[in-house]
Amino acid sequence: MTAWLAIIAPAWIAGSILGLLSAPLGCLVLWRRMAFFADALAHGTLLGVALAVLWQLPMGIGVAMVSVMVVVGLVVIDDERLPVDAVLAVVSVTLLCLGLLTLTQLTDQQANVLGFLFGNLLDIDWADLPLLAGSVLVGLGFLIYIWSAQVKLATHEALARIQGINPTRQRLFFMGVLAGFCAIALQAVGSLLISGLLVLPALTARLYSSAPKQMVIIALLVAQVGVTLGIWGSIWLDIQTGLAIVLVLAILFFAALIVSNFWTANRQSRY
Template sequence: MGAWLSIIAPAWLAGSILALLSAPLGCLVLWRRMAFFADALAHGTLLGVALAAWWQLPMGIGVALVSVVVVLSLVLMDDERLPADAVLAVVAVTLLCLGLLTLTQLTDQQANVLGFLFGNLLELDWADLPMLAGSVVVGIGLLAYIWPAQIKLATHEALARIQGIHPMRQRLYFMGILAGFCAVALQAVGSLLISGLLVLPALTARLLTHTPRQMIITALIVAQIGVTLGVWGSIWLDIQTGLSIVLILALLFFATLIVSKTWQLLRSAGR
């Protein structure tokens, strides 16, 4: 048991720390209707990692560079003739293809492709936790700083403008925090599943709550349950930790949705 705990404990703790940022950030992603952007940025982390490995730079620099390129590209591609969700889907699949191509053809990271795609928390040890915790604390601090303005923009953008809030500036702030989260979460769930870690707890919480505060707290609880069961499940099933975590979160969402729908039908039938 001691040997198992030496592997599982740092992985579980790392996932739990990450959930402290993913839960409120995921709620804000839903409120700002930026799930597609989060998905595109998550796929971009793979290209960032690949470029960093190719140029022998720190991973964070590669991810930051790609994030800036993604934001600038979306600004340049803004066209009323093109649906925003379709543009983001094209950007996401392009980034994923470029990332895989660079990673497999131009670097020596071919053996780590599955880990980059689906994550592997079990590779983390105790020495990795301080930097992860520090990154999450910084992310939470920055999120708290922009939170009031973000909530006002999500609630009523026109009124927020009148109050002196600059939407594009706040959008860039939010994108920056989201990019940082994607870089930190890469090892946990991989580039393909980062959006699942963000969105699924928030969606589940939305079915169970009525206020923003309740939604954030519930999303945090759901994320912690998903991480805990996902880490243990990845060992029992011998699969990637990211797959296990996101599958657990998906099961929680669909179970909650079914129970919620059933309860609504029973209440309607009882009236």
């Protein structure tokens, strides 16, 4: 048991630290209806990594370049004739294909493709934790700074404008935090599953919350449970850690949905 803990402990701590940022950020993603955008950015991290490897740049710079490219690209192709969700779906799958093509054809990272797609949290060791913790703290600090404005924009944008909040600036701030999260979450759950780590705890929390603060607290608890069970489940089932974490989060969501519907039906039948 001690030997297992020595291997799992860094990954467990890293996943728990990551959950501290994913839960509140995921709540904002739901409130601001940006799940498709988050998915597009998450898939874009794969292309960012590929470009960073190809041009021998730090991974963060590659992801930042692609994030800026996504934002600029969405502004350029904005057309009222095209549904926003459909455009984001096209952007998402295009980025994923370009990332896979670049990684497999133009770099020597073919053997690591599965890790980039589904993550490999168990590769994290004690030396990686300070940088991860520092990155999450910076993300949390900036999220706290913009939190009030983001919530106001999500609940009543017209009123927020009257109060002097600039929607465009705040949207860019939010996109920046989201892009940073995608960069640091890549190793944990991979490009394909980042949106699951973001959205599933928040969706589960939404079923049992009646206020923003309550939703964030419940999402934090769900994220921690998902990380813990997912890591141990990946060891037990010998599967990718990111797959296990997101699968556990999905099971928790559907279980919570069933219980919530059953409880609601029981209450209605009494009246």
